[in-house]
Amino acid sequence: MRFVTSTFAALLFASICGAQVRDTGFTFKIGGGYTPTAGLTKNRFDPGWNVLAGAGYNFHRHFGILGEFQYNNLGVPQHVLDNFGTPTGDAYIWSATVQPVVNLTGSESRVGVYVTAGGGFYRRNINFTEPSTAVGTFFDPWYGYYNAAYPTSRILGQSRQDAGGVNGGAGVSFLLSQNSGARLFIEGRFHHIFTDNSNTDYIPITIGFKW
Numbered sequence: 001m002r003f004v005t006s007t008f009a010a011l012l013f014a015s016i017c018g019a020q021v022r023d024t025g026f027t028f029k030i031g032g033g034y035t036p037t038a039g040l041t042k043n044r045f046d047p048g049w050n051v052l053a054g055a056g057y058n059f060h061r062h063f064g065i066l067g068e069f070q071y072n073n074l075g076v077p078q079h080v081l082d083n084f085g086t087p088t089g090d091a092y093i094w095s096a097t098v099q100p101v102v103n104l105t106g107s108e109s110r111v112g113v114y115v116t117a118g119g120g121f122y123r124r125n126i127n128f129t130e131p132s133t134a135v136g137t138f139f140d141p142w143y144g145y146y147n148a149a150y151p152t153s154r155i156l157g158q159s160r161q162d163a164g165g166v167n168g169g170a171g172v173s174f175l176l177s178q179n180s181g182a183r184l185f186i187e188g189r190f191h192h193i194f195t196d197n198s199n200t201d202y203i204p205i206t207i208g209f210k211w
Contacts, residue, residue, distance in 0.1 A: 029054045031208020038201040046075030050204040086128040117168035129153040165193035182211040
């Protein structure tokens with residue numbers, strides 16, 4: 001978490017110092033936030049968190065295309081763990097997508113509104129685990145190198161699916177300075193993955209910076 005915070009601060013500082021408001025050109029974004037699940041997926045996964053990074057090109061003050069990588073970490077409900085007879089578990093989804101972005105306001109506006117929709121590749125992974133221990137080598141200034149046990153998790157079973165998916169949503173951005181192209185944004189997007197047996201739906205709510 002400290003690394004993410006430091007990265008955000010560094011990118012924001014660089015953007016404010018060096019970027020200029022522009023209607024066209026390359027654009028970048030980075031962010032993170034909260035991920036609730038939706039539909040039938042609520043019964044299979046608990047809410048979690050997300051991080052994303054994206055890069056693209058603005059062809060016009062109102063239109064651009066963005067490629068994004070997003071990672072969502074989700075929990076596994078207790079009733080699912082009980083059904084599989086495992087004490088613990090976790091799940092994650094990562095995606096690589098491409099989508100057009102329509103800016104309803106221009107780059108000079110203090111408050112911007114945009115909509116986006118697209119799709120791409122999604123990977124959903126579920127791990128069923130139990131607490132365990134492992135032995136590792138450690139170093140102490142007084143005792144030197146020594147072997148000791150440390151807590152870890154042992155994977156009892158896994159489920160992985162690769163599938164296509166689509167997403168769509170909207171966001172609001174706030175110009176941080178009249179002389180800067182950096183913006184603070186908050187957005188929500190509905191993601192729908194065409195996984196086997198039952199589709200996977202979730203709605204990442206992300207806060208970050210774009211420039």
